[in-house]
Amino acid sequence: MTRSVISYKDGHVYEFAPEMEPLYTAEDGESITFETIDSLNKAVQSDADLMDAIPEEVNAATGPVAVEGATPGDILKVEIEDVRVNEDKGRVITAPGFGLLQDHEEIEHPATRVTEITNDGESLSFNDIEVPVEPVIGTIGVATSEETITTLTPHDHGGNLDTTDMSAGTTAYFPVFQEGAMLAMGDSKAAMADGEMCGTGSEIGTDIDVTVSVISDATVDLERPLVDTGDAWKTIASAETLEEAVKMANEDLIKLLAVEHGYTLTDAYLFSSLVGGLEISQVVDPLVTVRNSIPNEYLSDPL
C-alpha cells in the first residue's frame, strides 16, 4: 500500500477545536506522511527578516487527519517513525513580548539568525558552531474536548507542546475527544533545547512519517498526552505555571505506576521520587509544559 502524503498545501489549521473537518481519513493502522511548513510560514529567510511580533497565524498544523474507528474515550497511538527536514535552513528568533528573557535589556528583540543545514543534513550552522540536526515536532495534537485552542497553546489535546521527545522513534498517545480523533501537526524544529528559552528552536519544515492506530481497551483513562521514547515513558502536562504543571505530570505518572505494580498511590508517589523525574519541555508558550519521566524497566506498558 502506497503511503499517503498529507501536505500543508492541502490544508492546515491554526486552531484545534471540537469540530474539525478532516483532510483525509486514515485506516486504523495506516502509515502516512505529514508534510509541514515552518512555524513562521516562510516569512523569515535571512537574518534581516525580523519578527516585530508573533503573528496570530503561527504554527500551521498540517491536517487534520481522521482515523477510522477512533471515538471519544479511545486513545490515539501515533508511532513517529521519521522526521526529515524538507528545506535547507531553519531560523531561530526573538520577538518583542516573547521568550524567557523578553525583558532583558541587553538582548535584542526582535533578532533572527538563519541556521543553514550542512553536512548532508546532519548539522546546522549557528554562526561558527555546528549543531547536530535532531528534528522535533513542536505542535502535535487532536481535536479538543470543548474549547477552541490556537496552535500556539498546549493543552490536554496536545497542541504546542514543544517537547523534544516528539521525535523519530517515539510513540505518542493522545486522548480521543472527538470522532476520528483529528490528528494535525507542524511547527517542527531542526534542533531545540529543553525549555525553548528564546521562544523558538531552529524552526523548519519537515516530512513526518507516522503510523496511526486506535486503542479502545486501555486499562487506564488517558487525560493528557503521553510518550514512550523507547527508553522511558513520560507523562506530559501543560498549565499556567510550572508549579501546577509538575503536580499534574507527577499525578498522572503515579496513577500509571500504581496500576502496573498494584501499588497504592502512596507507594507509587514514593517510588516516583527515586527514578527518572521531572523534565521541562517549554517555558515560553501561553501555557508551560513539563514531563515526568520513568525508565521503561519500571513501566512496561501502562495502556
Next chain:
Amino acid sequence: MTRSVISYKDGHVYEFAPEMEPLYTAEDGESITFETIDSLNKAVQSDADLMDAIPEEVNAATGPVAVEGATPGDILKVEIEDVRVNEDKGRVITAPGFGLLQDHEEIEHPATRVTEITNDGESLSFNDIEVPVEPVIGTIGVATSEETITTLTPHDHGGNLDTTDMSAGTTAYFPVFQEGAMLAMGDSKAAMADGEMCGTGSEIGTDIDVTVSVISDATVDLERPLVDTGDAWKTIASAETLEEAVKMANEDLIKLLAVEHGYTLTDAYLFSSLVGGLEISQVVDPLVTVRNSIPNEYLSDPL
C-alpha cells in the same frame, strides 16, 4: 599523603552562615573524605518510624572544612571522585506539609519505606523493585555572603540543592564568600529522581571523596554553583518559583557562552535555545532549584 577523613561525628552544621568555625583546614589541592549521616539523623530505621513533621535539625552537613588560600571573590573547585553508601539501607518518606503532592487526599502523610541495599551495594529494594544505587549529595555548599541559611534551603552558596548531578565524576564550583570558603556536605541519597517529588530520595549516609582547590584568576564572576559532569556544564539556580529560577539559570548560562564564543548576549541566548536546556533539580525545598545544561562541546572551560 594520607587522605584525611572528616566525619559528622567530628562536627556538622545545620546552617550555612557568614561566620563558620572550621573542623579542619585543607591545603589547596588536598584530597579528603567527608563521612556523612543520613538527613534524618538515623531516626528512621523501619517502615514504622514515621516523620510527623520535618524536624528543625535536618540535613546535617559534615564540616565545615576551610581551604587554604580561598578568599572572597575566588571560586572553590570540588572534584567529587566517589560517593559510597556507608549503611545497609536508605529510607524514602513523606511528612505532613512537605512534598509536591502534600495536599493529595489519597497519599499518606506521614509514610516511610525503608529501602534495603542489595546486590553488594549495586541496588536498593523498593517493595519488589530493584533500583540501581546512584548516590547523590543532597546538601553541599560554602559559607554564605551575609545571611544565615538552614541546611534545608538552597541558595547562591549551594546548600540543599538536591541536584542529581552532585555525584561521582562531577566537578562542582562554588563562589567563595568568606575566607577559607568553608565547605560542608551531607543529606545524601542512594537514588533520587529529578524533582525529588515526595520530598526525599532514598536518604542514606555516605563517604564522599573530594579534592578541593582554589581558582583565583577565573575569567568570569561566579554568582551561584556550577557543575561540570564530564558531559555537560550546568548552571544551577534556586528561587521562590520555578519561573524565577529558570530565568536565573539561563542568564548565568548565556553569560558563560558569550565569554567563550565572543558572542553578544543575544547570540548566546538564541544559541542556548538550540542545545542542552533547562532541567529540574528539586521542587520541594523552601526555594526550588533548576539547572541550565549545555553539552561540553559547546562550552569547554568557562572559568
